[in-house]
Every structure is written in structure tokens, then in C-alpha cells.
Amino acid sequence: MHKLAKIHRFKHHEGQTLIYATIDELVSEDKFNQFRNANTGYLEVDIDFKDNRNISVEQRKKIYALLRDISRYNGHGVSRNKETLKNDYIVEKRIEPFSLSDTSVSNAREFISYLIELCFLYDIPFKNKGIHMTDDINRYLYLCLKFRKCAITGVPGEVHHIDTIGAGRDRRHVDHSQHRLVCLSREMHIKAHSMGWEEFAALHHIDGIRLTAEQVKGIKYK
Known part of the structure; x- marks a missing residue:
């Protein structure tokens, strides 16, 4: 059962968020009971917050800069790449068609990450540093780790443990999700060790991320 609801207010209580919502139609008790969890007695729902904020000027600039990078790579015009990649993104995400003139901030952020991942996948160079192109820094840092691209320079990189593992430990048996990671080029990796992470991170405005398993x-x- 899928219904559109409106949340009127919320409050925090004992580490939880209580919400007060209405559905603009009558839903029978029998219908609710049909979906009630037999073990807990609760109705379990997925909440997808609709983002009513429009795409920002900065986001639009990033999208077109990435499209120009892709156009330099494949020789197609920006307009052609825009329509083709938008359609591919729409199909992959299973969402409704959208316009770059008034799409939401959240969708623009996702589309930027989609274009950045495409550039990583096909080894398409950025005219500007990738870290300046992203709208989701954690997603960008994850993609750098996945594709082994230096988060600062964009050249091939290697995984750097910010939180020291310890001498003599076998990395194959380390739970890497418990450590902050970042992908750095060999040159940057050496600088990070010689300078110390705090100074290095402050200089390059970057930090590592903890990944899920x-x-x-x-x-x-x-």
C-alpha cells in the first residue's frame, strides 16, 4: 500500500523521533491491520522526504562543467550528452524525467555524483579538481577509494589509513570499516605521513571516511 502523507509536526522522545502525520483520505482499520507486523504489532513504513528546494546555481555550474569534461572525451556536444546521460540516469534510478532548471537539490546532488562516477569509470579527466566538482564529499571520497583515484590530484592512488593499524598486523584480517580511509597518490601519501594527518588535512581541506562493511x-x- 502506498499513500501520500503530510507530516505536521515532530518531537524527540527517548532517542526517537515521533511524527504526527495525516493521509488525505480515509483508510480503513482492516487495511491497516492487513499490513501490521504480526510480531511487533507495528505498522512499518518507508518515509521518503520530498525535497522542495530547487537546484542551486552552483550545482548547475558543476553539472555543466562535468558535461563539458565528458564532451571533450567523447566528442559529442554538451546538449547531446546532457540529454543522453539524463535519460540513462532516469532509467537507472527509476525516476520521473526532470529539468536542470528546476529539479530538486537532492536530485541535482545525485546526478552530480552519477556524472563523477561515470568519469571515474571511463577515466575521463576533470578540467578542475574533482574535489571541487562534487556536491557530496563523502560519496566522492568513496568513489576515489573504489576507483583508486587520488582525492586531491585525481591521478592513480592508493588507500591510506588515517587511523594507524599498527606495525606487524596483517591487513587481511583488519576490519577496515573501523578505520578512516582516503585514497591518495604516492606523492600525497608520502606527504601525509611526513606532515602528519591533521596538518595535511587542514592544508588540503580533506578528511577520510569510515565505510560500511x-x-x-x-x-x-x-
């Missing part, structure tokens, strides 16, 4: 598998790192 599934994401660790995704970057194929042992």
Missing part, C-alpha cells in the same frame, strides 16, 4: 567489499580492499 559492504562498502569495504565494494572498494575491493584487503
Whole structure:
């Protein structure tokens, strides 16, 4: 059962968020009971918050800059790439068609990440540094780890453990999800060790991320 609801207010209570919502139609008790969890007695729902904020000027600039990078690579015009890649993205995400003039902030952020991942996948160079192109820094840092691209320079890189593992430990048996990771080129990796992470991170405005166990598998790192 899928229904559109409106949340009127919420409050926090004992580490939880209580919400008060209405559905603009009558739903019978029998219908609710049909979907009630027999073990817990609760109705379990997925909440997808609709983003009513329009795409920002900065996001639009990033999208067109990425499209120009892709156009330099494949020789197609920006307009052609825009329509083709938008359609591919729509099909992959199973969403409704959208316009770059008024799509939501959230969708623009997802589309930027989609274009960045495409550039990584086909080794398409960025005219500007990738870290300046992203709208989702954690997603960008994850993609850098996945494709072994330096998060700062964009050249081939290697995984750097910000939180020291310890001498003599076998990395194959380390839970990497418990450590902050970042992908750095060999040159940057050496600088990070020589300067110390805090100074290096402040200089390059970057930090590492902790991955889930599934994401660790995704970057194929042992």
C-alpha cells in the first residue's frame, strides 16, 4: 500500500523521533491491520522526504562543467550528452524525467555524483579538481577509494589509513570499516605521513571516511 502523507509536526522522545502525520483520505482499520507486523504489532513504513528546494546555481555550474569534461572525451556536444546521460540516469534510478532548471537539490546532488562516477569509470579527466566538482564529499571520497583515484590530484592512488593499524598486523584480517580511509597518490601519501594527518588535512581541506562493511567489499580492499 502506498499513500501520500503530510507530516505536521515532530518531537524527540527517548532517542526517537515521533511524527504526527495525516493521509488525505480515509483508510480503513482492516487495511491497516492487513499490513501490521504480526510480531511487533507495528505498522512499518518507508518515509521518503520530498525535497522542495530547487537546484542551486552552483550545482548547475558543476553539472555543466562535468558535461563539458565528458564532451571533450567523447566528442559529442554538451546538449547531446546532457540529454543522453539524463535519460540513462532516469532509467537507472527509476525516476520521473526532470529539468536542470528546476529539479530538486537532492536530485541535482545525485546526478552530480552519477556524472563523477561515470568519469571515474571511463577515466575521463576533470578540467578542475574533482574535489571541487562534487556536491557530496563523502560519496566522492568513496568513489576515489573504489576507483583508486587520488582525492586531491585525481591521478592513480592508493588507500591510506588515517587511523594507524599498527606495525606487524596483517591487513587481511583488519576490519577496515573501523578505520578512516582516503585514497591518495604516492606523492600525497608520502606527504601525509611526513606532515602528519591533521596538518595535511587542514592544508588540503580533506578528511577520510569510515565505510560500511559492504562498502569495504565494494572498494575491493584487503
